Amino acid sequence: MRKSIKEAITSTVEDMKEIEISKTPKQKILDNICYTELVYERINKKLNISLSKQEIEAYLFKTLDKTDESHFTKIGKNYYVENKEESIRITINSNTFRIITVDKID
Numbered sequence: 001m002r003k004s005i006k007e008a009i010t011s012t013v014e015d016m017k018e019i020e021i022s023k024t025p026k027q028k029i030l031d032n033i034c035y036t037e038l039v040y041e042r043i044n045k046k047l048n049i050s051l052s053k054q055e056i057e058a059y060l061f062k063t064l065d066k067t068d069e070s071h072f073t074k075i076g077k078n079y080y081v082e083n084k085e086e087s088i089r090i091t092i093n094s095n096t097f098r099i100i101t102v103d104k105i106d
Contacts, residue, residue, distance in 0.1 A: 032097035
């Protein structure tokens with residue numbers, strides 16, 4: 001029996017929702033990460049570095065990608081990702097996946 005167009009679209013939308021729900025926080029962050037103009041300057045200042053926007057984005061993506069899922073913690077409206085190798089903690093808004101700040105850690 002053939003599905004109607006409406007049934008097919010509804011089924012496809014439901015399948016997409018299931019895929020999105022099954023993604024881990026790490027996968028969602030890597031798929032949706034974004035930045036504000038002000039955060040680049042904040043990151044350079046807090047980490048005492050001088051990187052371009054593209055270099056910061058590449059550095060954070062690489063760091064997030066190599067950080068084990070167990071170091072992704074959601075507290076309130078933010079995710080906190082700690083990477084001991086890089087000695088940083090990345091704060092990310094859990095709704096928008098926007099980078100809020102990056103701090104040095106010991």
